[in-house]
Amino acid sequence: MIKTVIFDMGGVIITIDNEEPKKRFLELGLTEFANRMNPYKQSGLNGELEEGKVSEEEYRLAICNELGKDVSFEQLQHCWMGYMKEVPARKLMTIKNLRKQGYRVILLSNTNPYVSAWTDSNDFSGDGHPIQDYFDAIYRSYEVKYMKPDENFFRYVMAQEKALPEECLFIDDGPRNCCAASELGIFTYCPQNGEDWCDKIYNYLK
Incomplete structure (x- = not known):
């Protein structure tokens, strides 16, 4: 589950x-x-x-x-x-709905302070919300000192979250990143860049 x-x-x-x-x-x-x-x-x-x-x-x-x-x-x-081409509001709404449905929702990203200065601002969502408003926890590569697909990044997050791999779903558009997570027993979903996964994600949550 x-x-x-x-x-x-x-x-x-x-x-x-x-x-x-x-x-x-x-x-x-x-x-x-x-x-x-x-x-x-x-x-x-x-x-x-x-x-x-x-x-x-x-x-x-x-x-x-x-x-x-x-x-x-x-x-x-x-x-x-x-x-940064687009932040679809539909995706942000789906993330909010997942939290309302009882899932713990976290972010795991290879990123840097230049991008974070924007994501952490009220300009991120288009309607005045920083990225923190959508997640229970955020793990950034430059803060934890690991980059995907390094399995240590995933191990670090699992330890911090006290989560079991078989109880986690990881969504990433990078096949190598999904492969690294899968090898640790984490379920994965690898949509294409920009793909609308808002309905499809529920097939992986059953």
Whole structure:
């Protein structure tokens, strides 16, 4: 019996645009960064940011050094926000309904402080709600120091939640991430980026 529903963020809750962030990093003069962009698992300095190995300020200063000029938090946030195409209200409503139905609903995401500055603001939902209003708990890669598909990320969440794998459903648009969760005994559902899973999810909760 499923008791806990674990959501990925980008691609599942937020429809992502894979090309726009590359374009924005290129416009800033960061060709190498643009070529390395990967919505499922970042690498290089971007990966160090999302795994919490460097802080937001250390990341910014490294880029300033790379470009030989000052780059602001807002400029870098603009680049990262290129991923964010849409936050469908229907999905947020489904998440709220799952909580009302008694499921514990949590977020498990590879992300970074630039994106979190937006998700944690009242601009996130379009009607004045931050992402925290929709979840019982939020686990971010840069805060817990793990990135999917590292199984330690899932083990950490299971331990914090005191949850049994067989009582959890993990929804992620990344096949490798779902595979990693499945190997630990967690049930998984892997919709496509932007897919409307609001009705289909109930087939996995039976």
